[in-house]
Structures are given as structure tokens and as C-alpha cells.
Amino acid sequence: MQKRRHEKPARKQVRQARQARARNTVEAIITASTQILAGQGWAGLNTNAIARRAGVSVGSVYEYFRNKEAIVDVIIDRHLAQGEAYLRAAADLDAASVSLDDIITLLVASFVELHRHDPALHRALSEDVPLTISQRERIQALRQSTIDLLAMALTPHAAAPKLKATILVDTADALTHRWLIDDAGTPVPPEKMSQELGKMLQLYVRAAQV
Amino acid sequence: MQKRRHEKPARKQVRQARQARARNTVEAIITASTQILAGQGWAGLNTNAIARRAGVSVGSVYEYFRNKEAIVDVIIDRHLAQGEAYLRAAADLDAASVSLDDIITLLVASFVELHRHDPALHRALSEDVPLTISQRERIQALRQSTIDLLAMALTPHAAAPKLKATILVDTADALTHRWLIDDAGTPVPPEKMSQELGKMLQLYVRAAQV
């Protein structure tokens, strides 16, 4: 049944969990879905399997979630919140007191840390689950905030900080992604790789622009 | 029906197209599938839609392809062949006569070129279609060949050529991917980005190692 043909007819209301028992049910559903996503990916995520794994009936799933996508929505929400937390922590640093070295080290370390936690889930969410437009927008906004914050931090140290910040963030994100999540075939260990990544970014930021 | 539960029972043989009419049918099926993949992605690719778009009946589809995945297999095959062609062309260059500048310029230009051609299909194949193990292996092999070839080219110019080649290839691939395929939200134009990418890779390769 995969897709509703002509847009959802605005079905019935979902219930808000009031009692503790119900909140447990909701959490069980989310946990089960997360595990299935990490283990079998989007293709393995079906409502019957979710209910079975959560130890509840399908009816309960639809009591608290409008549809399958709504469950994933919550999972993505919680996942993005982690990235936003890292960003808030970095924003609290005193810009004047950190060196260029520190900035880049923190950048690389943050991305590595983010990707190291539950790589299977991260992979499923970023490469498997079909994201809605608003989910994509939220990810894009997080990226842009990171770039903006980094650009501010770079301003005392380098020319063209916005451009450089874009390159730095995209490179750090794309490469940690590839090394920690995507493949299984890097002959070089990830620590060595992220060390090289830091070195490369350093050289790039320090270089005089053309 | 999505998935056969207990491994394919080794069904009936697929037919080999002998007459010109049949070869047209096969091509029409592949073309239709490619278009659907590029336009609607994996989720929109179903056998009835393929048959309709190709102007043939479902029966014909299964006359020449064991199942839906077999069609995608051919598409991926042809797509990878392009990458392999680039690699062969690069391998024909005289190693002694090219400068470090040329090597990196060619690397970046090749990746840009590869990703610019039919980005929608590229995206569907690399982020949407669930790849089989052997398909992943083939991609991995192509990546490794590229790294090996680049490492050889770098040997006269830099220390630790294998490590550097790995970084270069992964960076070029991941970033062109992101800029040309993934998003739609880069405020900086792709040409500028690839120029910066080339600059960064140059600096990295030229730097004395620690």
C-alpha cells in the first residue's frame, strides 16, 4: 500500500498519551522502530513488525501515530536534536580565546563524534529513509547554522570566511560520513583519516587566497 | 510483494533477445526504468509502470529479466562502465609528463564531469536504490583502482602517496557528490566550489608530512 494516491483524506485524530502506561507504549514503539531502522533499514520497517517488536498491537501504533512516517518523524527529530546540541555547545565558546587550531580540531572532533554514535541508525536516516521536504529543510538549516557560526569564528583568522567555512563544513561532514558510515573498505584506520582531514583543512584555511 | 521470503526458488529461464524486435523491447524496458528511476526514484519503480512506460506488457518484462532488480542491475552496469572509461583514459596518460597541477586538475574535472551527467539518475542509483553486495563490491573496486592509479601518479611528487591518494579521491568524490547531486542549497556556485576543492587538494599534497 506504500502510498496514498490522492493525498491523505485527513483521517482520525491521534491520541495524546496521558497515563504512564500509554507513554511506555509510545516509547516502546519508537524504540522498536529505531532498532528496526538501524538493523534492517527502511525496507524492513513495516507497521506489523514494529508492533510485534514493541510488544503491542498494531492498533496501539495507530492510536498514537497518524502513520508510519510520523514515527520516523519523531526519530529524526530526536536525532537532529543531538546535532543542534553540539552546535549550541560550540556557540558558547569565547570566540576571542580560541585559536585557529582549536577551531578546526573542534570541528573535526564534533563531526567524528556525531557520526560515531549509532552509525547504523545514522546511515538509515541519511541514506535510506525518504525524507520529507520539511525534514530536508531542517537538515539544511542545521548545516547553514554550522557554517555561519564557523564563518564568524574564522573572521579574525582568514579572508573569505563564508566561503572557507562552507568548504570546511561540507568536507568534514562528507568525509566523516564516508569513513565512519558508508563503507567498510578503507584500508587506513579512521583516526588516521580524521587526522589527515584536520591537516588538510588547516592548510586550506591558512593559505593566502588567490 | 516486495521480497521473496526464503530466497528465490530458481524460477524459469529468461529469454535471450534474438530478433531485432525483441532487442527493441529490451531497450525500451531499460530506458523506461532509467527514466522512472531518475524521475520518481526507487519507490516509483514498479513493474507495471515500467511496462506501461515502455509500451510493452508486463509479460515481456519478465521474458527478458528475472525480476525487477535485474533491470536495475543492467542500469548500474552501464553507469559504472562510464566511470571505468574515465579511469582507463586517465591510465593512458604518460605518468612522467604530467605535473602535479595537471593530475589534480584532471582528478577534480573528472569527478565533476561524472557527476554532472544525469544527476537525478546518479542520485537515485547512489542514494536510493538498495544495492546488492556484488554491486557494492564493484563500486568499491572502482574506487580502489582510482586510488591506486592516483597513488602511482603521485609517487614522484609526494611522500605517503597511498594515503594521500585515498584522501584526494574520497574528498573529490564526496564533495562533488554533495554539491552537484545532493542538495539545492549551496549559495556558492559549483564552479567556485570545485575551484576551491582543487586548491585545497593541491595544498594538501604539497605539504611536508609530519
Add this chain to the structure above:
DNA sequence: CACTTATCTGAGTATTTGCTCAATAATTGC
């Protein structure tokens, strides 16, 4: 307890979709 509200159940419905097969048509070889 009696009553109301919240929660849960799971067999069943509606739909999608991969794929088959018996019948029909076109092409080729003689």
C-alpha cells in the same frame, strides 16, 4: 461500587505490486 475515560487488541479490509501462464501474434527457415 458504579461510571467514565483511557488504553489496548488483533482479526479483518483495502490496496498495492511482483510475477505467472495460457493464448495469440509475428518472424524465420524450409
Add this chain to the structure above:
DNA sequence: GCAATTATTGAGCAAATACTCAGATAAGTG
């Protein structure tokens, strides 16, 4: 022309799966 081979058709089967609903059970309230 006439078989044999190759090609095509499309209704329909079987399985998967998102989601519903009528009724059972538990919890809160007086």
C-alpha cells in the same frame, strides 16, 4: 505456403502491508 521458433499479451493470482474498527480491559473518580 507451412511448420517451428520467437515474441507479446494482459487478466489475474498470491503475497505483502498500511490501516480500521468494534469490542475487551484497565485506570481514574465519586
